[in-house]
Amino acid sequence: MASFLRSFGFSYLLVVLILAIAEKSNASGYTRPIFRSGAWQLAHATFYGDQSASETMGGACGYGNLRINGYGTDTAALSSMLFNGGYACGTCYQIKCHDSPHCYTYVSFTTVTATNLCPPNWSQDSNNGGWCNPPRAHFDMSKPAFMKIADWKAGIIPVIYRRVPCVKAGGLRFAFQGNGYWLLVYVLNVAGGGDIANMWVKGTRTGWISMSHNWGASYQAFATLGGQALSFKLTSYSSKETIFAYNVAPPNWNVGLTYSSDVNFH
Numbered sequence: 001m002a003s004f005l006r007s008f009g010f011s012y013l014l015v016v017l018i019l020a021i022a023e024k025s026n027a028s029g030y031t032r033p034i035f036r037s038g039a040w041q042l043a044h045a046t047f048y049g050d051q052s053a054s055e056t057m058g059g060a061c062g063y064g065n066l067r068i069n070g071y072g073t074d075t076a077a078l079s080s081m082l083f084n085g086g087y088a089c090g091t092c093y094q095i096k097c098h099d100s101p102h103c104y105t106y107v108s109f110t111t112v113t114a115t116n117l118c119p120p121n122w123s124q125d126s127n128n129g130g131w132c133n134p135p136r137a138h139f140d141m142s143k144p145a146f147m148k149i150a151d152w153k154a155g156i157i158p159v160i161y162r163r164v165p166c167v168k169a170g171g172l173r174f175a176f177q178g179n180g181y182w183l184l185v186y187v188l189n190v191a192g193g194g195d196i197a198n199m200w201v202k203g204t205r206t207g208w209i210s211m212s213h214n215w216g217a218s219y220q221a222f223a224t225l226g227g228q229a230l231s232f233k234l235t236s237y238s239s240k241e242t243i244f245a246y247n248v249a250p251p252n253w254n255v256g257l258t259y260s261s262d263v264n265f266h
């Protein structure tokens with residue numbers, strides 16, 4: 001038994017060591033940035049909409065139908081302090097009810113994705129209704145997400161929250177809008193940090209064209225790209241990792257369609 005334990009312990013150690021080395025670098029010695037959870041911080045949370053979460057569909061990030069696009073009903077609108085002009089779209093948070101009699105003690109946290117902005121309302125006091133006014137850190141959660149951590153009758157609860165990696169199945173998806181001279185792309189299903197700092201598009205007959213941030217999770221290029229297969233290059237806002245999604249859209253791509261890739265952030 002002791003020798004079994006010893007050899008089991010040894011091979012376990014070996015596996016852990018190999019995994020640690022594999023994560024740190026690949027054959028070329030390049031260290032791939034990986035998004036990691038942040039520290040817990042204080043904020044408050046309310047909810048909007050009802051249990052069906054239908055009011056939370058759409059939203060300032062532009063993800064459209066959250067069910068169809070894989071975001072589900074556990075989402076939140078962020079106060080502008082957290083929303084960061086839309087760069088926080090797609091980021092993921094663990095939210096824990098904190099120090100309130102309305103907290104459910106049997107659940108530790110709920111995980112939400114940022115899909116919307118909770119705008120300031122300056123006709124309400126920041127401490128009495130104007131919960132999303134700067135500089136407050138506030139989550140206006142979908143009702144289903146709120147109900148996992150506290151009694152909804154509380155209305156508002158103190159919470160602690162932290163950024164966590166977004167867990168996604170499959171690769172980045174690109175929803176196309178615009179016209180023949182203007183390509184507007186919503187980036188969906190972003191794993192890792194969930195956020196995007198910079199984005200470029202390349203047609204088969206162009207170099208890499210820098211895209212500017214439009215609003216929410218959308219990026220735009222004023223260029224004529226019709227009839228060309230399109231590739232994208234993206235840099236994560238949080239981890240700075242850069243990834244390439246080659247030939248995502250075929251030469252006959254069209255606006256109103258969503259194209260899938262097989263790459264994602266880590």
Ligand SMILES: *[C@@H]1O[C@H](CO)[C@@H](O)[C@H](O)[C@H]1NC(C)=O
Nearest residue numbers: 119120121122123124129130
């Ligand atoms: C802002 O607050 C006022 C006062 O409570 C309210 O009447 C108004 O509807 C609010 N505006 C928005 C956009 O929610």
